[in-house]
Amino acid sequence: MRADTAASPVPVAPAGLSRRARRFVEMNGIRVPQQGIRRHRDAWIEHGVPASEIDRAAAFQDRWGGLALPPAPFYEGGPRILDADCPEGSAAEGWSFPAGSCRVSMAYGFMIGPDGAFGIDAYHWTPLHASADGWVESLALADHAGRWARTVTRIKGKDVESLDLHGYEPVPEVQGLTDTWWRGKDSLIALYRGEAIGFDAPQCLEAHVYGGLDEWGLHGG
Structure with missing residues (x-):
């Protein structure tokens, strides 16, 4: 589902997840309406953000944007809602973009790194899982194991x-x-x-x- 279209409150799990994760997303998740980020494309390009990085953030938004999941058992619950925003970085250091707002005031944020990893931007960038899919799989596994x-x-x-x-x-x-x-x-x-x-x-x-x-x-x- 595209992130800039009307959202159903009952989410359909993205393809490629395990059966456990699909069940977790569809039974416990809520998809909230999102404005979408493609409308910012021209303005972001004018400010030096590469089009390829905007496309990468938009692809994340299409897959995960607006999805609210139960709190994670660590990291103060993880992102409140998975939601991309303007990429930040440079050609030398690589580009990252936010993966969603925090549930509480925190000393770090959740990001998607230059290689697609899901991680935290704390004292320095720390990738947790190789993709946002891995993060969601970990939430589903924690829920199942618990x-x-x-x-x-x-x-x-x-x-x-x-x-x-x-x-x-x-x-x-x-x-x-x-x-x-x-x-x-x-x-x-x-x-x-x-x-x-x-x-x-x-x-x-x-x-x-x-x-x-x-x-x-x-x-x-």
């Missing part, structure tokens, strides 16, 4: 580094970069490293361990 786990354990700071991931395998659909998900015999582990790396603050490391999962709880998608 529903089916018998126990949820939160580990913070230096204790995160002591987690033993032997016998675990990465969950590929979240496209993890700084943040990753790991699947074990009867548990899932989410590692949130973004704030720790973005602010050079190891105390911000956090892991969520979802235990007591059966086969459906481990995969379910």
